[in-house]
Amino acid sequence: MRLAPIAILLAGLPLSAAAAPTWQTISSEPGKRIELDRTSIKREGNVVQAQGRVVLEKELIDGKSGAGYRVIEAITRYDCTGRNANTIKRIYKKNESEVVREEETKGAELPVRSGTLDDKVLREVCRPPKDSQAEIAQKANEAATQLKAANDALLKKEMAKAEKPPVVKAADSGHGEQSAIPSIRPNLKAQMEAAKESAKEAAPPPAPAKEAPSPAKPKPSMVVVKTSAYDAPPAPKPKKPAKQEGYMLEVSPSGAVVQHAHTHWGYEGAGGPENWANLDPKNKVCATGERQSPIDIKDGIKVDLEPIQFSYRPSNFRIIDNGHTLQVSVGESAITLTGKTYELVQFHFHRPSEEKINGQRFDMVAHLVHKADDGSLAVIAVLMERGSENPFIQTLWNNMPLEKNQPVSPPTVVIDPANLLPASRNYYTYMGSLTTPPCSEGVLWLVMKQPVQVSQDQINIFSRLYRNNARPIQQTSGRLIKEGR
Numbered sequence: 001m002r003l004a005p006i007a008i009l010l011a012g013l014p015l016s017a018a019a020a021p022t023w024q025t026i027s028s029e030p031g032k033r034i035e036l037d038r039t040s041i042k043r044e045g046n047v048v049q050a051q052g053r054v055v056l057e058k059e060l061i062d063g064k065s066g067a068g069y070r071v072i073e074a075i076t077r078y079d080c081t082g083r084n085a086n087t088i089k090r091i092y093k094k095n096e097s098e099v100v101r102e103e104e105t106k107g108a109e110l111p112v113r114s115g116t117l118d119d120k121v122l123r124e125v126c127r128p129p130k131d132s133q134a135e136i137a138q139k140a141n142e143a144a145t146q147l148k149a150a151n152d153a154l155l156k157k158e159m160a161k162a163e164k165p166p167v168v169k170a171a172d173s174g175h176g177e178q179s180a181i182p183s184i185r186p187n188l189k190a191q192m193e194a195a196k197e198s199a200k201e202a203a204p205p206p207a208p209a210k211e212a213p214s215p216a217k218p219k220p221s222m223v224v225v226k227t228s229a230y231d232a233p234p235a236p237k238p239k240k241p242a243k244q245e246g247y248m249l250e251v252s253p254s255g256a257v258v259q260h261a262h263t264h265w266g267y268e269g270a271g272g273p274e275n276w277a278n279l280d281p282k283n284k285v286c287a288t289g290e291r292q293s294p295i296d297i298k299d300g301i302k303v304d305l306e307p308i309q310f311s312y313r314p315s316n317f318r319i320i321d322n323g324h325t326l327q328v329s330v331g332e333s334a335i336t337l338t339g340k341t342y343e344l345v346q347f348h349f350h351r352p353s354e355e356k357i358n359g360q361r362f363d364m365v366a367h368l369v370h371k372a373d374d375g376s377l378a379v380i381a382v383l384m385e386r387g388s389e390n391p392f393i394q395t396l397w398n399n400m401p402l403e404k405n406q407p408v409s410p411p412t413v414v415i416d417p418a419n420l421l422p423a424s425r426n427y428y429t430y431m432g433s434l435t436t437p438p439c440s441e442g443v444l445w446l447v448m449k450q451p452v453q454v455s456q457d458q459i460n461i462f463s464r465l466y467r468n469n470a471r472p473i474q475q476t477s478g479r480l481i482k483e484g485r
């Protein structure tokens with residue numbers, strides 16, 4: 001299960017709505033998306049200044065301030081003809097609004113390599129406006145008219161003086177339009193090149209290797225040594241090559257953590273569960289924790305458990321494919337247990353079920369993540385088995401986002417999370433952890449004993465997105481499991 005990103009997103013939403021820049025996503029890839037504020041674009045001939053930003057899914061730690069950030073805004077000047085970039089300012093933010101640190105950079109102009117983040121922004125900002133053809137024609141007309149007028153005036157003057165008509169001279173009369181015409185050619189050239197580049201890229205899906213040759217990427221040796229912002233050696237660090245300064249967003253000064261943005265956690269390969277702890281010092285407990293989830297739920301003590309009080313309400317919803325699962329957030333819904341109220345923050349799905357019951361997995365599971373005012377978490381797991389079609393799930397699948405990290409909020413569709421619950425509210429309970437990095441412990445698990453049904457088609461649809469997004473079973477290590485009788 002996954003909590004932090006959505007919480008940050010939710011916290012950021014009202015503020016971003018009020019903020020001035022209008023961010024538009026121009027590229028989305030695992031772990032980050034690149035956005036551009038079109039209202040910031042300033043053109044001076046072939047040079048375009050624009051504000052872009054990278055929104056990371058996972059927070060990174062700023063090496064200078066020790067604070068976490070998830071958004072990096074950058075003001076960069078792009079030379080559309082020479083395909084150079086020069087970042088003049090970067091702003092690191094905790095979320096949409098909270099600034100961690102600002103830095104002015106004095107970098108040199110650097111060539112923009114194909115496939116980089118800067119390349120993506122450059123292509124957007126250097127693309128001439130849609131009506132450029134009309135503009136060109138109009139400017140040419142204006143220039144011709146003014147040239148003619150100037151000629152006519154000169155001609156008249158010269159005629160009056162009875163001298164020969166100097167036609168050529170009028171062309172240097174200093175009107176801006178004159179210089180505007182030659183500047184168009186390189187612009188078009190850059191545009192054609194950009195078009196060629198994007199055609200190249202459109203064919204195969206972007207390979208992760210593309211990011212590898214970035215000169216901004218810290219050397220692996222930096223990664224191993226530093227574990228936090230606080231144990232930096234007192235020795236002065238060698239000056240970073242000026243090279244790094246000029247680029248826009250793929251660079252972060254906190255070398256140690258940037259690496260992690262490149263190896264993203266997942267369920268197989270280098271980012272797989274056995275490596276989660278190595279990807280980021282913050283994930284340490286994924287490997288060392290002794291109260292981790294999921295577990296095989298068995299040998300519980302059978303007791304009378306306090307019924308969970310559900311205050312689930314129908315509301316609109318927001319669904320996102322966050323690269324790990326489909327995740328849904330709803331309006332005001334909550335549960336109460338042992339006198340404590342936990343708000344429903346989000347729910348999401350795993351296939352197959354992460355938890356086992358007496359050694360058996362289910363086809364899927366929904367995790368409903370709740371948070372109390374004191375920050376403590378309670379997760380309700382609803383196991384899902386193959387059977388009849390589930391109308392609640394169907395509503396969600398009907399509104400499944402087409403793109404990763406681009407949420408869908410259907411304006412007229414209402415769901416009631418109570419419809420996801422089984423008829424019997426009896427449950428197992430134990431203390432565990434988040435089942436995704438950073439694997440934080442102290443999570444109260446409430447696993448519904450009765451599964452709900454979903455159709456084979458509905459399981460297949462989820463499988464198209466996530467064939468396997470279940471963390472392996474963790475050691476129970478003598479933990480007490482209670483089973484409602």
Ligand SMILES: [Zn+2]
Nearest residue numbers: 001002367435
């Ligand atoms: Zn989960």
